[in-house]
Amino acid sequence: MLTVEHLHEDGIFSLMDMSYFARPEWSRSDTCRFSGSVSFQDTELTFPVEREYYVGENVFPGITLDFVSNEEELIPIQKEILVDGLLTNSSWNVIVGTGNVWHEREDGEWCRASFPLSLTDSYIGQVRNCVATFVHKQDAISNVYMQCSQETADLNDRQIGDIRVMLPAAYRSRAYADSLSVIEKQKRLRTGRLPVHHLSKIDVNNELAGYFGKLLYTSAPTSLGAVLMDGEIYLHPPETRHGRYPYPHEMRHAVYSVSKSMTGALALFYFGQRYGDEIFDALITDYVPALSDHPAWQGVTFLHTLNMVTGTEGGEEASHLYEVLVKARSAEEAIRNIASLGDYPGGPGESFNYASTNFFVLSYALQKYVEQKEGIGISYWGLVRKNVLLPLGAEDFTLLHTVEPDGSRGLPILAYGAWPTLDEAAKIALLFSNEGNYRGKQLLHRGRCREALGRTTWTGYSTGNDYRGKYYRHSFWTTKVAANRCDVQVTYMLGYGGNYVWFFADNVIVIRFMDEYDMDFENLIRGMSGIKSLCQ
Numbered sequence: 001m002l003t004v005e006h007l008h009e010d011g012i013f014s015l016m017d018m019s020y021f022a023r024p025e026w027s028r029s030d031t032c033r034f035s036g037s038v039s040f041q042d043t044e045l046t047f048p049v050e051r052e053y054y055v056g057e058n059v060f061p062g063i064t065l066d067f068v069s070n071e072e073e074l075i076p077i078q079k080e081i082l083v084d085g086l087l088t089n090s091s092w093n094v095i096v097g098t099g100n101v102w103h104e105r106e107d108g109e110w111c112r113a114s115f116p117l118s119l120t121d122s123y124i125g126q127v128r129n130c131v132a133t134f135v136h137k138q139d140a141i142s143n144v145y146m147q148c149s150q151e152t153a154d155l156n157d158r159q160i161g162d163i164r165v166m167l168p169a170a171y172r173s174r175a176y177a178d179s180l181s182v183i184e185k186q187k188r189l190r191t192g193r194l195p196v197h198h199l200s201k202i203d204v205n206n207e208l209a210g211y212f213g214k215l216l217y218t219s220a221p222t223s224l225g226a227v228l229m230d231g232e233i234y235l236h237p238p239e240t241r242h243g244r245y246p247y248p249h250e251m252r253h254a255v256y257s258v259s260k261s262m263t264g265a266l267a268l269f270y271f272g273q274r275y276g277d278e279i280f281d282a283l284i285t286d287y288v289p290a291l292s293d294h295p296a297w298q299g300v301t302f303l304h305t306l307n308m309v310t311g312t313e314g315g316e317e318a319s320h321l322y323e324v325l326v327k328a329r330s331a332e333e334a335i336r337n338i339a340s341l342g343d344y345p346g347g348p349g350e351s352f353n354y355a356s357t358n359f360f361v362l363s364y365a366l367q368k369y370v371e372q373k374e375g376i377g378i379s380y381w382g383l384v385r386k387n388v389l390l391p392l393g394a395e396d397f398t399l400l401h402t403v404e405p406d407g408s409r410g411l412p413i414l415a416y417g418a419w420p421t422l423d424e425a426a427k428i429a430l431l432f433s434n435e436g437n438y439r440g441k442q443l444l445h446r447g448r449c450r451e452a453l454g455r456t457t458w459t460g461y462s463t464g465n466d467y468r469g470k471y472y473r474h475s476f477w478t479t480k481v482a483a484n485r486c487d488v489q490v491t492y493m494l495g496y497g498g499n500y501v502w503f504f505a506d507n508v509i510v511i512r513f514m515d516e517y518d519m520d521f522e523n524l525i526r527g528m529s530g531i532k533s534l535c536q
Contacts, residue, residue, distance in 0.1 A: 001020050002016075002020055002133060002145060003106075004107050004108070004110050004135050004142065006145075007133070007134060007135050007142035007143055007144075007145060008142050008143065009143070009166070010143070010166060010168075011166065012046050012164055012165070012166055013145070013164070015147065015149065015162055015164065015241075015242050016147065016242060017242050017243035018131060018147070018149060018240055018242055018243040018244060018245060018246055019243055019244070019246065020133075021114045021131040021132075021133045021147070021246055022100075022114065022131075022246035023072065023100040023101075023102045023112075023114065023246075024102070024104070027102040027103060027104050027112075028102060028103045029071060029072035029100070029101060029102045029103070030071075031103050031111070032069065032101040032102060032103050032111035032112075032113075033069050033101070034067055034068070034069040034074060034101050034111070034113060034136060035067070035068045035069065035173065035174065035175055035176065035179065036066070036067065036171060036172050036173040036174050037064050037065065037066045037067075037171070037172045037174060038064070038065045038066075038067070038134075038141065038144065038169050038170070038171055039062075039063070039064040039065075039169065039170040039171075039172070040060065040061075040062055040063055040064075040144070040167050040168070040169060040170075041062045041168065042059050042060065042061060042062045042088065042089045042090060043059065043060045043165055043166075043167050043168070044058060044059060044060075044165075045058050045059060045060055045163050045164070045165045046163065046164040046165060047161060047162075047163045047164075048161060048162075049158055049159070049161055050158045051157075051158050054091055055091060056088070056089055056090045056091035056092070057091050057092075059088075059089050059090040059091070059092075060090060060092065060146070060165050060167060061083050061088045061089070061090035061092055061093075061094065062088060062089075062090075063082055063083050063088075063094055065082070065094075065096055066078060066176065067113075067115075068176055068179040068182055068183065069101045069113075070183045070186070072100050072101060072102060073098055073099070073100060073101075073186065074098065074099040074100055074101045074113050074114075074115050075098050075182055075183060075186045076096040076097070076098065076115070077176055077178070077179075077182055078096070079095065079096065079097070079396045079398075080095070080396075080398065081093045081094070081095055081120070081398060082094045082095070082096065091121055091122070092119040092120065092121065092128075093119070093120045093121065093122060094117055094118070094119060094120075095117065095118040095120060095252060095398060095419065096115060096116070096117045096118075097115060097116040097117065097118070097247055097250030097251075097252075098115070098116075098186060098247075098250055099113060099114050099115025099116060099247065099250075100113065100114060100115075101113045107135060109137055110135040110136065110137055110142075111135065111136055111137065112133065112134075112135050112136075113133065113134055113135070113136060114131055114132060114133035114134075114246070115131070115132055115247075116129070116130070116131050116245075116246075116247035116250040116251065117130050117131070117132060117146070118130065118251075118252040118419065119148065119163070120252075120254070120400075120419060122400070122403060123326050123327070124154070124256075124326055124416060124417070125254050125256070125259075125399075125400045125413075125416050125417030125418070125419065126151065126152060126153040126154065126159060126254045127151060127152050127153070127252050127253060127254040127419055128148040128150075128151045128153070128163060129148060129149070129150040129151060129223065129240065129245060129251055129252070130146050130147065130148035130163065131146070131147060131148075131245070131246060131247065132144050132145065132146040132147075132167075133145055133146075134169065136171065138173065139171075139173065140171065141169050141170075141171035142169070143166050143167060143168055143169055144166075144167040144169045145164075145165075145166050145167070146163075146164065146165050146167060147162070147163070147164050147242070148162060148163035148164075149162050149220075149240035149241045149242040149243075150220060150223055150238070150239075150240035150241065150245060151223075151254075151515065152223055152253050152254035152255070152256075152497065152499070152513055152514065152515045153254065153515055154496075154497070154515070155217060155497065155515055155516055155517065160217070160218060160515070162241065162242070188393070189393055189396070190249075192393035193249065193393070193423045194228070194231065194232060194233050194423055194426055194427065194430075195231075195232040195233065196232070196233045196234075196235050196249075196422075197232060197233070197234050197235070198234070198235065198237070199212075199225070199226070199227065199234045199235055199236045199237075201234060202227065202229070202234050202531050203227075203234070203527070203531065205527075205530065207523070207526070207527030207530060208225070208227065208236065208524070208527045208528070208531075209225075209236055210523075210527075211225070211512075211523050211524050211527055212225030212236040212512065213225075213236065213239070214518070216516040216517075216518060217516050218241060218516065219241050220239045220240050220241045221514050221515070221516035221518070222236075222238075222239075222512060222513070222514045223238060223251070223253055223513045223514060223515075224236075224238055224251070224253055224422060224425075224511060224512065224513040224514075225238075225511070225512050226422060226426070226510070226511045226512075227508070227509070227510050227511075227528070227531075228426050228429065228430060228507075228508070228509040228510070228511070229507075229508050229509075229531075229532065230507075231430070231507075233422065233423075233426055235248065235422070238251055248422065249421060249422060249423060250421060251421060251422065252398070252419045252420065252421055253419065253420060253421075253425070253499070253513040254417075254419060254499075254515075255418050255419075255420065255425075255493075255495045255499045255513060256416045256495035256496035256497060256499055257356070257415065257416055257494060257495040257496055257499075258418065258493040258494065258495035258499045258500075258501060259399065259413070259414060259415065259416050259417055259418035259495065260356075260359055260414065260415060260416075260475040260493075261432075261452075261475040261476055261493040261501070262418050262420065262425070262428055262429075262493060262501075263399055263412060263414050263418050264306060264359050264362060264363075264414040264415070264475050265306060265432075265448075265452060265474050265475045265476070266384065266388065266428060266431075266432075266444070267363075267366060267380065267381065267384050267412075267414070268280075268302060268303075268306055268362065268366070268448075269436060269444040269445045269448050269449060269452075269474075270383075270384050270387065270388050270443060270444055270445075271366065271369070271370070271380070272444075272445035272448055273436065273442055273443065273444055273445045273446075274383075274387075275373065277445075279302060279369065280301065280302055280303040280448070281301050281302070281303065282301060282302050282365075282369060283299070283300065283301060284297055284300045284301065284302065284304075284305060284310075284361060284362075284365050285297050285298060285300070287364075287365040287368040287369050287372075288335060288361060288364050288365050288368070290332075290335045290336055290338075290339040291335070291338070291339055291361070294339055295343060296310075296311065296312040296313065296341075296342060296343035296344070297310070297312060299347065299348045300312070300348045301348065302362060302365060302366075302369075303474075304348045304349050305358045305359070305361055305362040305365070306358075306359075306362060306474050306475055307349075307352070307460075307461055307472060307473070307474060307475070308352050308353055308354050308355060308358055308461070308472060309348065309349050309350065309351060309352055309353070309461055310348060310353075310355075310358055310361075311343070311344055311345075311346045311347050311348050311349075311350060311351070311353075312341065312342075312343060312344060312353075312355070312358075313341040313342045313343060313344050314338075314341060314344075314353065314355025314356075314357045314358060315353070315354070315355050316354060316355070316356065320341070320355060320357065321355075321356055321357070323337070324337040324338060324340075324341065324357055325337065325338070325356060325357050325360055325413075325415070328402070329402065329403045329404075329405075330402055330403065330404050330405060330410070331364060331402045331404070331410060331411045334360055334364075334402060335360075335361070335364055338357050338360070338361060341357070351461075352461040352462065352463050352464065352466075352472055354463075354466070354472075356415035356416065357415070358415075359413070359414040359415035359475075360411075360413055360414060360415055362414060363411050363412050363413065363414040364411060366380045367379070367380050367411055370383065379409065381399075381411075381412050385397075387443070388431075388443050388444070389424075391438060391439075391441075391443065392427045392428070392431060392438060393423075393427065394420075394423070394424040394427050394428060396421075396424070397418070397419075397420055397421075397424040397428070398418075398419045399412050399413070399414075399417050399418045399419065400412070400413045400416065400417025400418075400419075401413070401417075416495075416496070422511070425501065425511055425513075426509070426511065429493075429501050429503070429509045429511070430507065430509065431443065431444065432444070432449055432452065432453065432503070433453065433503055433507045433509060434507065435449040435450055435453075435455075436449045448474060451473055451474060452473050452474040452475070452476045452491070453473075453476065453491050453503055454473065454478055454489060454491050458473070459471055459473075460472055460473030460474075460478065461473070463477075467519070468494055468519070469492070469494065473491070475493075476491050476492065476493060476503075477491070477492050477493075477494050478490065478491045478492070481521070481522055481525045482522070482525075483525050483526060483529040483534050483535070484526060484529040484530065485529070485533070485535055486534070486535035486536075488504070488525055488529075488534045488535070488536075489536070490502055490503070490504070490521075490525065491503045497514060497515035497516065497517060498512070498514045498515065498516060498517050498518045498519060499512070499513050499514065499515075500512045500513075500521065502521070502524070504528065504532075504534045505533075505534055505535070505536045506532070508528070508532055508534070510524065510528065512524075
């Protein structure tokens, strides 16, 4: 285990089981309190990769974290992204979750603390799942040791790998004026989580556990596997390459193009409910000045953009995605790059062409549309957060924004870059499955939710037998899979690397987040069919 002496040393330890970062059940918490800031300098990471480092990839950023404790919980004052890696010597941003404080008899006057944190980037939105630990007393703190043994990242770019670092830390004891509201918010979010049970409660034959636990390129390819049924979650405990992740409720996931549904459809369906159907037929050229005279974008509506049927040039190859959108920092730079692209054969609404750039155009257009309705400077995502995510108890749901030169909050990318926790992902998926209704209040446009989930006669847009799915409906994919007693028409969110959120009959939802490209889910369907009939 990590002793008090270890945490006061400068060394790097061998990769260890994540249980060493967790609060033991036999420990005490009543004698430990924490309220103050922990500050770091830029520090080199131990992060072996089989290529050259990207600029700042091997540096933990100089940053200050603020915490307050309540009973056994160590609660961050700020749960949003704390730094923009582009403004430091590190390429990483940081999201901190709620951890624990406790005391172990062998530690004498020192108390222990640990907390989950996610390292993310400002370009495509990968996540490194890390846990950090330290010991402290009233006026002193040890170094902070951090280990990252799981991620959702780009396997093809050789981004998979373990990270370790001993962070020299400066501690400042202080009280926070908003500490009571921070504690009350944490209590509300914790008590408002969907009930969580072990997957074995329903998966008595371990078929789903086998699916979630299969080995691919590494020993722990799946970051999250869960079934949502009757409003409750059945969780396959999240494993890392070094044991079970100790904070499963705080673990964040890079879901890549699942973001298109989880953020893009969510936003447009909310404003469809708020403003009425006319927003779906609004023209992109009326709200994106850089595209107003562009021949390819004439006649393209908001709904065409959500459905990838704009008829404009675009795709997922580097020249259309990385060079045009990923490398762009500001919203205006990204839109100028998109405006430099040309036309494709066919007009708006005629044929499906998957292009992430479409979703950033939608984000830009939504901002201008909302400003016309609500006033200059009103953030469309701020309205989504206030009127959809906050009622759900998912207001800490975090997503990637553009980086603006004046330091102002950028625009959501929408195409990728969502970082949900288990509870946030489940609640957003359940809202779609409930056709936009939450506790009797219609938050999203019901008709569009029904269309997206295949509950109308509209089949959607043919993808031309794309390997990812046969039809595309409002950013959701669909395909037919043979089950035990019937063919199941499955609708799902899908993201790069094998991130899925599947929707079945009777509000049954299955979530699997990973980065090792398992695109075959027939065994999942068969396993679920043994638990609950999926026949419609």
